[in-house]
Amino acid sequence: MKTAPADKPLPVVEKPFWLRFEFQVRRFGFVLLLLIVGAALAGLFSKGYLSDSRLTNADGTLSLHYEKFNRLLSDADMKIIAVSSGGKRDRIILGSEFMESFRIDNLQPQPDKMYSRNGKLIIEYENPQAGVPQTMWLSLTPMKAGFIKSTVAVNDGQETTFRQLIYP
Structure with a gap:
């Protein structure tokens, strides 16, 4: 007995605008996280050089x-x-x-x-x-x-x- 091939799913449609948007959000978030950690280590939130x-x-x-x-x-x-x-x-x-x-x-x-x-x-x-x-x-x-x-x-x-x- 021969089985019928399964229906092939359609490929995911990726929109370049949203891919660029996600990349920019990740990059901005990473830089913001680094700035917050650097400020905390320098003493902007409590004990440290800036404080x-x-x-x-x-x-x-x-x-x-x-x-x-x-x-x-x-x-x-x-x-x-x-x-x-x-x-x-x-x-x-x-x-x-x-x-x-x-x-x-x-x-x-x-x-x-x-x-x-x-x-x-x-x-x-x-x-x-x-x-x-x-x-x-x-x-x-x-x-x-x-x-x-x-x-x-x-x-x-x-x-x-x-x-x-x-x-x-």
């Missing part, structure tokens, strides 16, 4: 080391170096926007006194040595996304403003 920032006030009594880019609810570190004026105490004042945007998880060394006045956090260290830099490390958690403009001052001196971008 690392140092700031010193005009009279040199305050130096701040922080990350310009952070992620919401992830760990962030900040280092504040204050040069003592030789009074009875050093006061480091963190502005109200800072207090609304960050939660302080750890503060080293522990201050002698810490309180809030007019929405600002005041951290006091007793009997500092004149002209000796004192370093304070803060471990923070960003609690608010967006552009954050914060201030820090030492001993009622001029406020130093710094900006950070917190990604959601």
Whole structure:
């Protein structure tokens, strides 16, 4: 018994426009992926070269080391170096926007006194040595996304403003 040949299917019709479109989308997507990975490695989204920032006030009594880019609810570190004026105490004042945007998880060394006045956090260290830099490390958690403009001052001196971008 002889079988009848099966019906041959029609060949797939490929349209050159859609083939070129798919190729361009893949190429653009690959380049975009490489750019995102490169930006992440460079520190555009958190710790890294682009994010690392140092700031010193005009009279040199305050130096701040922080990350310009952070992620919401992830760990962030900040280092504040204050040069003592030789009074009875050093006061480091963190502005109200800072207090609304960050939660302080750890503060080293522990201050002698810490309180809030007019929405600002005041951290006091007793009997500092004149002209000796004192370093304070803060471990923070960003609690608010967006552009954050914060201030820090030492001993009622001029406020130093710094900006950070917190990604959601």
